[in-house]
Amino acid sequence: MEYFGRRPIGGLAVQHQEHLRFDVLHRQLLHRHAVCQYRRRPRVYAQRQAEFLRTDGMRKALLACGLSLLAGTALAAPALHDGLPEYQAQSVSLSPQASYLDEQGAIRIGGAEHAQFVIDRFNALFSSSHPGVRFSDHVKGTTATMPLLAYGRMLFGPMGRSANAAELDAYEKAVGAAPLEIRIAHTSDDAQQEMSYSIGIYVNRANPIERLSARQVARIFSNGNPEGDLSHWGQLGASGAWKERAIHPFGTPEYTGMGTYMQSEQLQGRPVSPAYEQWGSTETILKRLEQDPAGIAFAAIGHENAALRQLAIVSEDGRSETRGSRQDVAAGTYPYGRYVYFYLRREPGQALDPVAKEYLRLVLSRQGQEIIASQAGGYIPLSAAEVRAELQKIELAGSGVSTSVPAAPGLLLAGADGATDLFRRFNAMFAGTQPAINIGMALKGSSTGLPALTADAASMAVVTHEASAAEIAAFRQVWGYAPLLVRIGYAGCGQRAAAVYVNRRNPLPGLTMQQLAQVFTAGAPAGNINFWSQLGLKDSWQQRRIHLYGLRDDGGSATVLRSRHLGKYPFAPHYEALDSPQAVLAAVDNDPYGIALLAPTGIPIPATLRILPLSPAEGMAAVMPSRENVAAGKYPLATYLQMYFNRPPGKALDAQLANYLRMILSPAGQSLIAGAANGAGGYLPLSADDLMKERKKLE
Structure with missing residues (x-):
């Protein structure tokens, strides 16, 4: 596992031209040899490739056959679009101090592991035309891309999907601007490959529907369409027993790659249908569809079978239809053909890194697109028009002096901006006993804490939420283990706490956490709760349905609350996801039968609402989230003020960090938190039981 050190050292190690020629020839011969034998066996191909690279005798043999390869043997590749630009290499300057260099001076690239085939070949071609430029091993992991890119630890980040809302929020808070998104290929149409795919729309074979338009699909899966939502199969032309049959849409959660794509590109950002069921993978989605003749699902393309039909997608004028063939995706006629992206770092007022710009010029050239086309069953090259559009984006972003992200001397704290005043007091207290240790602060929001720690751009992360599964996965992809979590206080009470809200006209006295899970999710073991009568309400409430409100399940606070407190079950189909806490509270304010679940909001609660x-x-x-109940550990939705550290398994925490933590968890440190209870964060010290648990983590 590569170590992302704070101080890359060394300049460019100049390669000999003979080695460059060998490297390119080696990769060409390797590809030709492997594709012939293992075109249908991608895992075996990868194993044979690794064995080939380790064979010294083969390396020597390649030198002997190099001239014949140069003489005209070419890789067989699908035809490319006419009009792709030829790559003309331009000189670029690479600073030895660039933060995306590793300790040997090689350029660090990470991101989607399924892009390694093309990345390796891009790197070889770039090095052959820019002697002295080298690349380090590919660091795998899509979820690690944005943290490493935000803190300048990689030149660019390949991703087989577009970045989701939570990733972009953390990135923009850390950098001050959005990353530049560049399309470099279409996703694969071969579901047998371990890659990012186009999407297919499926129905059960018992269903008489065989084709739909993309607009009809959007009206099925989303809510609030101007032309009207589609909820019954009769609205799509089905007759007989199917006419009155309700449509049951299935798909992935919004925060997944497919979910983000469908939400932003196909549903125009509208909330999903109240009938929508979320499942975690193509396999589980399609198993569910096999069990439900009235279902419809989006999932990875190429999974049609005896029980499932992939629908033809009809053009809006009705003159043509497509099922997403490689040719149709390349031509742009299939609406669910996604893209593979490279994300580039840019800061407000700063030009693009010139090396990144030059690399992208290669990728978007004829030679670069030939590399993409050369992978059997791989990604699909862009059209000439798509290439021109992406090159224009790069030109508009400009180029200039390479920027890097210098590391602050001493220790650095990143994360929750609401904790700034509290940690200034901690730092002043620590300086009283450790004056030689400098502690810097880069507190730009809780969502920036784990990404900074992942990228080794911070020594400590302070957050007011339990780390999401994606944040932990990103850290694991880089370091190979999970970060150490230490809770140091509670992150709010009263209106600053995570809470359940109802209209004041609602007489419900309270809920257990099990009931809360039964109300808000689908599939809880004890059964779903859909009516107020199931919670004991009578009279006019007895026949009324429960109306659920909250934020989008997009990897942010709603996702964390659900996974942390409600189990691993998806939100109920009638959960209405809104865009802001204000909109959620307003919905319950206007709906006496509504109930909402929200993380700490920091906004005033209308007098017509109450916390349950x-x-x-x-x-x-x-109990209510009063100061006393939170401080005593009695309130079940209590949110902790917590810190994350990079501690390898089996090793002690860095001595300076351990001393800093001991100070925070000491009576004096907890008194500082108690004194800050009325501040902007409303933080509270830990209960005696919780304090004992956290101190043991340092033993």
């Missing part, structure tokens, strides 16, 4: 008391379990008292 919660009980940890049946038989225990339901």
Whole structure:
């Protein structure tokens, strides 16, 4: 596992021209040899490739046959679009101090592991035309891309999907601007490859529908369409018993790659249908569809079978239809053909890194697109028009002096901006006993804490939320283990706490956490709760359905709350996801039968709403998020003020960091938190039991 050090050292190690020629020839021969034998066996291909690279005798043999390769043997590749630009190499200057260089002076690239085939060949071609430029091993992991890119630890980040809202939020808070998104290829149409794919629309074979338009699909999967939502198969022309049959749409959660794509590109940002069921993978989605003749699903292309039909997608004028063939995706006629992206770092007022710009010029040239076309069953090259559009984006972004992200001396704290005043006090206290240790702060928001720690751009991350699965996965992809979590206080009470809200006209006295999960999710073992009568309400409430409100399940606070407190079950189909806490509270304000679940908002609560008391379990008292209940550890939705550290398994925490933590968890440190309870963060010290648990982590 590569170490992302704070101080890359060394300049450019100049390569000999003979080695460059050998490297390119080696890769060409390797590809020709492997594709012939393993075109249908990608895992075996990868194993044979690794064995080939380790064979010294083959390396020597390649030198002997190099001239014949140069004489005109070419890679067989699908035809490219006419009009692709030829690559004309331009000189670029690479600073030895660039933060995306590793300790040997090689350029660091990470991101989607399924892009390694093309990345290796791009690197070889770029090095052959820019002697002295070298690349380090590809660091795999799509979820690690944005953290490493935000803090300048890689030149660019390949991704087989577009970045989701949570990733972009953290990136923009850290950098001050959005990354530059460049399309470099269409996704694959071969579901047998371990790659990013186009999407297919499926129905059960019992369903009489065989084709739909993309607009009809959007009206099925989303809510609030101007032309009207489609909820019954009769609206799509089905007759007989199917006419009144309700449509059951299935797909992935919004925060996944496919979910983000469908939400932003196909549904125009509209919320999903109330009937929509979320499942975690193509396999589980399609199994569910096999069990439900009235279902419809989006999933990876190429999974039609005896039980499932992939629908033809009809053009809006009705003159043509497509099922997403390689030719149709390349021609842009299939609406669910996604893209592979390279993300580039840019800062406000700064030009693009010139090396990144030159690399992208290669990728978007005829030679670069030939590399993409050369992978059997791989990604699909761009059209000439698509290449021109991406090159124009790069030109408009400009170029200039390479920027890097210098590391602050001493220790650096990143994360929750609301904790700034509190940590200034901690730092002043620490300086009293450790005056030689400097502690810098880059507190730009909780969402920036884990990405900074992942990229080795911070020594400590302070956050007011439990790290999401994606944040932990990104850290694991870079370091090979999970970060150390230490809770140092509670992150809010009263209106600053995570809470459940109801209209004041609602007489419900409270909920247990099990009931809360039954209300807000689908599939809880104890059963779903859909009516107020199931919670004991009578009279006019007895026949009324529960109306659920909250934020989008896009990897942000709603996702964290659901996974942390409600189990691993998806939100109920009738959960109405809105764009802001203000919109959620307004919905419950206008709906006496509504109920909302929100993370700490920091905004005033309307007088017509109230926070619902919660009980940890049946038989225990339901409590409000008062200062006393939170401080005593009694409120079940209490959010912790917590810190994350990079501590390898089996090793002690860095001595300076351990001393800093001991100070925070000491009586004096906890007194500082108690003194800050009325500040902007509303933080509270830990209970005695919680404090004992956290101190043990340092033993």
